[in-house]
Amino acid sequence: MTLDSLGVAETALAGGVFDPSRLADPGYFAEHRRPARSDHRWFRSEAELAAGESGFEQSLNGLWKFHYARNLGAVIPGFEQPGFDTSTWDDIPVPSHIQLQGYDRAQYANVQYPWDGREAVVPGEIPTRFNPVGSYVRRFELERPVEPGERIAVEFAGVESAVALWLNGRYLGFGADSFTPSEFDLTDALVDGENVLAAQVFKWTSGSWLEDQDFYRFSGIFRDVVLRRRPAAHVEDLRVSTTLDDAGAEIAVTFAAVGGAVVGIELEGVGMLDADADGTHRIRLDAPRLWSPEDPHLYRLLVRVEDAEGATSEVIAQPVGVRRFAIEDGMLRLNGRRIVFNGVNRHEFGLQGRVMSREQTEADLRLLKGVGVNAIRTSHYPNNSFFYELADEYGFLVIDELNLETHGVWDEIRYLDAPLDRALPGDRPEWKPVLLDRAASLFERDKNHPSVVMWSCGNESFGGSVIRDVADWFRSVDVRPVHYEGVDWDPRHPETTDVTSRMYTPAAEIEEHLRTHRDKPFILCEYAHSMGNSFGAVEKYVELAYREPLFQGGFIWDFADQAIRMTDRHGVAFFGYGGDGGEAPHDADFSGNGIVFADRSPKPALQEVAALYQPLRLEIDAESVLVESRFLVTSTAGLEAVATLRREGRTLAEASFETDVAAGESGRFPLPVVVPGFPGEYTVDVEFRLRESTRWAAAGHVVARGQTVVRVAGEPAPARRAPRPELVRGTHNLGVRGANFEVLFSTLHGGLASYRYGLTADGGRELLTSMPKPNFWHAPTSNERGWGAPFEDGQWLLASRYARVAGEALKTARVSSDDESVTVGFTYDLPTNPPAACDVDYRVSGDGRIEVTVSMEADASLPDLPEFGMLLTVPADLHRLRWYGDGPEETAVDRRLGARRDVFERDVRTELTPYLRPQESGSRTGVQWASVTDERGWGLRLDSADGMEFSALPWTPFEVENAAHPNELPPIQRTVLRPALMRRGVAGDDSWGARTHAEFRLPRGPLTFRFGLTGVAGTA
Structure with a gap:
């Protein structure tokens, strides 16, 4: 050079x-801009180099x-x-x-x-x-x-x-x-x-x-x-390349120097590089330690520059990762091993916008490393140079993207039938020089980073000959594969990209495509659009990536919410989104699609990411665990395996055991804990933990986990039955009383009007603040808004708010009794088209337990139900939430793989996940029982033998839906409980049309949901 x-x-x-x-x-x-160059730094001496402070x-x-x-x-x-x-x-x-x-x-x-x-x-x-x-x-x-x-x-x-x-x-x-x-x-x-x-x-x-x-x-x-x-004698540009073969590796260094510089290059710990006649310096490694995400080993080249008099002019340290990334046998391979991108897209964005420090960036990478992410796409522009240095050090596979997106022009072609010559840059020669300049600036700066494994020609700019020529330029200067997704929309120049790249294609469509298209590896440069309460059914993509060799993973959209800290007129802080600055045009909260919030606090989806991207797949039964390794080079022997046996949150046994499963292999191991023979439900957890601290996580960090639930059959000890409660018939009310409770049903208004528990001289504690009603609605999620769910589902909102008792309540209330209980029931007419009806029956036992049965058969022509359950409110003092079910984070029927069954505790006042725009959140799946109590332990317990979905929030779904930001929610006046048979899954293939997968929607036909209510006595 x-x-x-x-x-x-x-x-x-x-x-x-x-x-x-x-x-x-x-x-x-x-x-007059200087040409692009490598991003190496130069120092006046090795002492300066060691201190990291350059006098230049x-x-x-x-x-x-x-x-x-x-x-x-x-x-x-x-x-x-x-x-x-x-x-x-x-x-x-x-x-x-x-x-x-x-x-x-x-x-x-x-x-x-x-x-x-x-x-x-x-x-x-x-x-x-x-x-x-x-x-x-x-x-x-x-x-x-x-x-x-x-x-x-x-x-x-x-x-x-x-x-x-x-x-x-x-x-x-x-x-x-x-x-x-x-x-x-x-x-x-x-x-x-x-x-x-x-x-x-x-x-x-x-x-x-x-x-x-x-x-x-x-x-x-x-x-x-x-x-x-x-300095006068200076290395202006440096290029390092590595060649890997079966016998070893060669490192070659070329450079551009000025001022009569004399250059000596040493590979520290190995030896000096020899210079060829053309000035290239080379060294051979017989048994190199290869760079990979699991072992991002970096050699260090020490470049010493002397002037013509032999005085040290400058010293350069250049990290080198020895690796080979290429398309081999039709697949993307790293060092000969097929890879799967467990990736995310990452805007360079934080609390100061795109002003990011090295420390902030490193914290991002530590977080991502900790949840199993191995790849990052720099959407949609080159990042700060220190990002690539850190990616080298932490071990990330990076798709380095050109600063190009012309989406607004592309939409004219897609939706307004504009001619192809409208495309930008398209085939317009006047735009070619600037894009080649941007490509050179990207390549020259980042060429020496082993983390960079692909060059991307930009994003969402349709196609054309100009982008094709940019791709050809990348190939003319480097061997790394070239990526561009726009070929999927404009297939005139398929040679533009070395991989088939798409966005948001459903997993089933990917599989269908690959039945007949086997010419290129397939990746999703964007998938699993994590906008708001989202990230559902993503396991379908990950499962396919490990089953179909040509599908090599994808990049979640995206890492962190783009949001700006603001303060409202009352001095309350909140995160703003599009339009909150008074700007127009804008795209509202579409910037809120991270797996973490803008301040890097985790979203519930991060729990799922960790489960999907973990490097070990575990299948556990009562006696053993099958360990399937998805590592590239790492054995499980370096991790501590721990098995834990619990019963409803109480640990019965915990023990470590040894494993040694090689990368890409499987092994089955007996568990060191034994499930008792006593009847009941037990959980067996297996975790693989770091034995020692690493740069990205402390010792004990869980790298992979799995759980199984074991039910031991048998009859529990018979409970003492309380006498049948007393039924008190009034003109407008029906009372049901036991030794420690009193329930009142209003036959005038049609429902459960009062539940007093812990009867004393003052009449006990009232646990309800409103009449429970059947509920079919939740505050629409971002994804539901994207496909128009509120328009389709609106009649279920009306049904939840304005159901009325069928006929005259005084005449239509159902009352029956048996040896143990009294049952009172009501039928509600629902304002749907065609009309529907819902039955709610309350069976009150002598111990104060109320078994609630909600049943309905809606006409098949009605839209899908957002949810099916009940809504009841209790005093706001009942804010201590405890449950046995999925957790610890919010879950949904299509996002629960990252959860485990256990007993968890939270505060109701913080249960509404602070998405940029309030929406359905805080729900828990697989709940066997849940309680909400006050500081003295008084409250209510709900249970379901078959498991239920459950949420406890400070606001109704209607209040949540009405707020554009969390700070707009009203002051807390109550605790709102929503036990449900099921809620519609949150979906996540995209946020502008993709519906919840069919298996995660409420079924058609008759629906029945049973759960129990029981008062909980606390201290006086």
Whole structure:
């Protein structure tokens, strides 16, 4: 590699005048910008290297002077001149987004271009009425004088969406790619003492047409700004490649050096690299330790640079992962082993928007590693360079994506029948140079990272020859496979992508496709759209990935909610989404599709992710466990296996046992715990835990787990039967009394009016605050809204709120008794079309237990039921929730694989999962019993022999549905209990049309649900 090949002139000198009219020219994306290079750092000495602090770097992060203009016509001329007085300007932190510092508005849009409908512009043109411009000024002094032959440049690691730069009034250059560095040489414009660096940042340029990603629209200097010194003898660019064969591996290093540099390269712990005649340095490894997600081993190349006099000029440390990733035998393989992407898409987004620190990024990767994620797609742009360093170190397979998405234009073709020549970039030659430039910036910076296993040509930009040419360029410079999903929509150039890539294709359709298409590996670059209460039936995808060799997994959409911390008019904090900043157009809460919240607290879906992505599949019975390994290289011998026997939350036995299952193999092992012969229900849990702490988790962290439920048959000891309760018939009420309780049914209003328990002189504790009613409704989830469920299901909302007793309640109430109980029943007419009816019967035993039976047979023409159960309210003081069933996190019938059966405790006041938009949440499946009590233990216990779904929340479904944000929910006045036969599964194939899978919907035909209510006595 030569300096000429990089296009670098040793005395690169900027000049000329910045012409803002060119911002609307697709061919204007760089001026006097230094060529892209590898992201290695250089140090003055090995001591500096060891400390991690380079004397060649000077940070310009911090407070800059700032002026905001709503468009180009409002900028202040001459601000870049050294004598211009900026003392009255605002201070703004760098890095930051101006929209989060009190200027402009943060705008969330998914597909819509942010100017759509506001200004009539076509691709390439830019809005003129409103197009914010930020003018930045920073004064600085060099930390030491410029040495002979030294060059000094400033690097902007990320500016959205373009930057023009001046130093001491001299124009230096322009760069327009938001997500890769723009670097400019300063040397010849520097002065002794104070220097004045001025930057103008434009929100929208022609390049913004290529940046229509599903994200918040920001602008500003949002990544680091660093001065970089280049000594006279310097390695400008470094490329490391590894070749792996049956005999070992070879590491080859090429570089571009200047100033008569003499370069020596050592592979630490191995030896010096030998130089070929062409300048390539090589070394052979006979038994290399291979890099993989399970063992991300990195060798270290130490590059020492000397000048012509033999003095040390700089020292470079370059990590090297020895691995081979390629399509072999028609499949994606790592080091010869077929891989499955257990992946997520990750926007670079946190509580400061796209301003992310290394520490925040590392915390993200630790979290993902802890739940079994092995792959990340950088949706939909290059991340900070430190992301790739950390991905190398932690072991993630990365699809590195070009900064390209033109979804808003693509929609014109899909939905408005626009001609193919409308596609952007499509076949338009004027857009090819900018995309090749972005591809080069991505590749040159990230080429040395072993974590990067595929190059992606962008996202949701249809197809065409320009993207095909970008793919060909990647192949011309590298051997890694190329990815692009848009070929699925525009198949004219199938050679664009080396893999078949789709989004949100149901698992059954993938399997059907692969029956006849066996030419390429198949991946889902996006799947399991985790918007709101979602992520249902994802196990179908994971099961298929381990059964069908050509389906090699996918990437969950996505990692974290994009949301902004806000405060309402009452001073209450909440997370805002599209429209909350007063912006339009916007796409509301469609940004809330993470498996974690914006603050990285886990969503319930994360429990499911951990179960689906765990590297061991466990099948447990009462005596043994079958362990199926999905590891690539790791044996289970390095993990501690622990079996635990419990009965309704009480641990009876726990013991460790040894296993040694090789990667990709299976083995069966006897359990070291014995299920007793006494009648009852027992749980047997097996967990595989880390024996020692790792960088990403502490010792004891559960890597994989499984559970079985064992029921030992037999008759329980007979309970003493209480005498039949007394029935008291009144004109408008029916009373049923026992020794310690009193139940009152209203035959006037038709229902259970009172349940008093723990009778004392004052009449006992009233446990109900309203009359229980049959319930068929829950607050619609994001996915249900996506396919129009509220429109279809609306009559079940009416049925839940406005059911009435059939006929005249005084005449139609059913009353019967037997030797042990009294039963009172009511029939409710439901306002559905066609009409339906529901029966509710209360069987009251002498001990105070009320067995409730809800039954209904709805006409087959009625829409699916959202749920089938009862709604009852109790005093808000009953907020201590305890249950035996699935947990610990919220579950659903199609999202319960990550749960385990046990006894759990929560506080009702925090049971509503804080999704960006309130919706059905807090439900538990497989509940045998649940209790809600106050601080003294008084309350209510519900039970179901067959298991039920159960939730206890501070609000009714109707109150939840009415709130646009959690802070809008009313003050807590009650505890709302909803025992149910079943709720509709949450679904998750996508959030704009995919319904719950049929097996996770309530069945048609007669429905019957039984559960019990019993008062719980506490202390006085």
